[in-house]
Amino acid sequence: MLSLSSSSALYGAYVFAFAAAAIACLAMLPRTRHIEHEDTRRGLFWLLVTSGGWAAAHVGYLTMPTAGLRYTFYVIGLVVGIASVGPWLYFCAAYTGRSVHRDPAVRRAFLFVFLVIVAVKVTNPVHNWYFVAESAVTPFAYLEINHRPFHWIAMGLAYSLAFVGFFMLFELFVRVNSDTRPLFVLIGLTGIPVVLDVAGAVSPAVLDITYSSIGVAAFAVGVFSLYFDRFQFVRVAGETDDPIVVVDGGGKVRDYNRRAEELFPSLGDSLDEPLAEVVPRLADALDEQGSVLEIDGGETTRYYNVSSNPFTTGGAQTGKSIVLSDVTHREQYRQELETKNEKLEQFASIVSHDLRNPLQVAKGRTELAIEGGDTEHLEPVVRAHERMEQLIGEMLTLAREGVSIDETERVDLAALARRSWGMIAGGQASLSVDDDVDVTVSADPERLQQLFENLFRNAIEHGGDDVVVSVGPLADADGFYVEDDGAGIPEADREGIFEAGYTTSEDGTGFGLAIVSEIVEAHEWEIRATEADSGGARFEIRTASEYARE
Structure with missing residues (x-):
């Protein structure tokens, strides 16, 4: 048996624990108005209210002078405690960007279950389904509670719903690639009272009362304390699939989501490093109003609009989130x-x-x-x-x-070149097609024929009526060439010949090679003018991966 001083110390510890939980929750209420997201603010506010009220009811249960008052406060605590499940799920759903907390059907179902459980608790003196109470003197004078099966059913349901909320939070943290350790620390704090609940049911050394209010209070206070740091970033990042980087007031990287790391691999292990050193392009883009950041992704180039939103704590700016919106x-x-x-x-x-x-x-x-x-x-x-x-x-x-091409088909290059040659007045000019290798390209046949015809006319116009034009595959790349044995193109003129209106002939329109360039660009190919071995003009068209040899 405990001595009187030990009994008083233990009694004081119990009262202090629940009172501290109640005071901590209620003291945080005024600060919730600084939370910008309305539903998150509402959920956390009422979670603090119910958690604080639950813990306060336990203080009354332990300190009231009569058994009747202790009984009343214990029932109040049970009602407020089960009520805290609602704000908890509301907070988790709102925080993680879900809308289930606004679903009328879900609200009605929760209210129905809540009222059934409350009815059983309030009418417990009639049927004793929930618990049986009797006065006890050890380890100190208090109202001993012996829980019945309905209590464990209700507790099991409450903790199952609490786990659903934990899963929502965990899924969000993982989705945005954020550090989950702070979340598990808070979950651990919440789980300690569960151990005491179980110990109270099996061991006489621990009072058989509900300790969960202390754990919920610890979580509520912990979430609020971290809200403007880790938890605020996770909520903002979870609202969008856009890349997000968070920096503090000094411009140092505080956090980032998975999409941002995929875009900027240098962000890995860059926490507390200046953004200007980690991703200088992004830091520079922040200084330009309405800037668009061009990022080469290898196969494609994407464009992102860079914007920033400030983080505030108690009205003071403590950092900002940088959001990259895809505007490709x-x-x-x-x-x-x-x-x-x-x-x-x-x-x-x-x-x-x-x-x-x-x-x-x-x-x-x-x-x-x-x-x-x-x-x-x-x-x-x-x-x-x-x-x-x-x-x-x-x-x-x-x-x-210049219009883009939507549909292509496999085209035999040699056959199309010969057909194109037959469409022009070649005079004494001749066409030589390399038949050593059969070549096919994925192209729009009509536009490719227009390309050949314009290149052939250009060769005859500048090379003479007896010019020899050759067509064949490139030796060192995917694509083909068209060349002639005429006078060739001066190196200084090779960049400008594809511009509309450029011509060196009095009878020329300056559109022939410009049309060729447009056809090449519409196919997403590349063309360049160079010199043939004979000294004549040579045009090389590179067709990238959509080129095949047999």
Whole structure:
């Protein structure tokens, strides 16, 4: 048997433990108004209220002077305790970005189960299904509680629902690739009272009362203490699949999610390191309003809009979260519009210059023919009209060839080259196709034929009527070449020949090679002009992985 002093000390320890839990929970209530997320704030507020009320009811159960009052406070604690499961699940669902806490059907089901359990607890004096109470004097004077099966059923249900909440939190921490150790520390604090609950049922050395209010209070206070640090970051990161990096007020990396680490591998093991040193491009992008960060992913290039949101604690900014929103489609569309606008400007320039000249010739000659009745003036008019027709046709072709290609098919390169040669007036010029290797490419047959025809015309126009044009596969890459034995292209001119309007011939339109370039770009290929072994012009088209040899 314990001595009087030992009994008093043990009694004081019990009262102090529950009172401290109640005070800690209630003292945190004013600070919840700083939580920005409304549902998370509401859930944590009521979790603190019910946890504090539960612990306070246990203080009354231990300190009231009569058995009747102790009994009443114990029942109050049971009711408030089971009520805390609701705010707990509400907090976990809201914090992890779920909407189940707002589902009317779920709310009604929870309310029904809650009212059934409360009814059994409140009517316990009639049936004693939940517990039996009797006065005890050891280890100190108190109301001894002997729990019945319905208590363990209710406790099992409560802890099962609590585990559902723990799973929500754990799943979120894992999903955003955050450190789960703080979460497990808090879960461990919550689990200690469970051990005491079980010990109280099997050992006379521990009072057979419910200790869970202390554990719930520890978790509630712990979550709130960490909310503006680890827990706030996890909630924000869990709301989106976008890459997120958290930095403190000094610009040092505090945390990041899995998507951010995939985007910037250098973030690994970079906690407490300056962002400007770990990912300097990202730090620089923060200083530019509305900046778009271009990131080469190997096979594709993606674009991200960089924005930041401040973290505040008690109204003071303590850091910020950096969010990268994928705007690849928007940026690609913007670049396409810029390219189209550039083409429109080119067309406007061509229309105002190249078409104006033959139009003025036709106008002047027509006026002379009308005034003098001389039909010889009409021949230049016909030529001017033919020139304008050619310019207009090739401008329309250039505009059409810039459109992206949706469907392709396997095309025999040699057969298509020969068919294309037959569509032009070659005169004494000849075509040589390398038949040593059968080559197929994945392409739009009509556009590829247009490519060959324009390259063949270019060779005849600059190489002469007796030029020899050769077609074959590249030896060192996937793709093919078209070359001739003409005069070739000066090295200084090779970059500019694919621009619309560029020509060295008086009769040329400057659109032929521009059309070739558009067709190549629409297929997502590459083209370059170089020199053939014969000294003539050579065009190499690289078709990347969509190229096959048999």
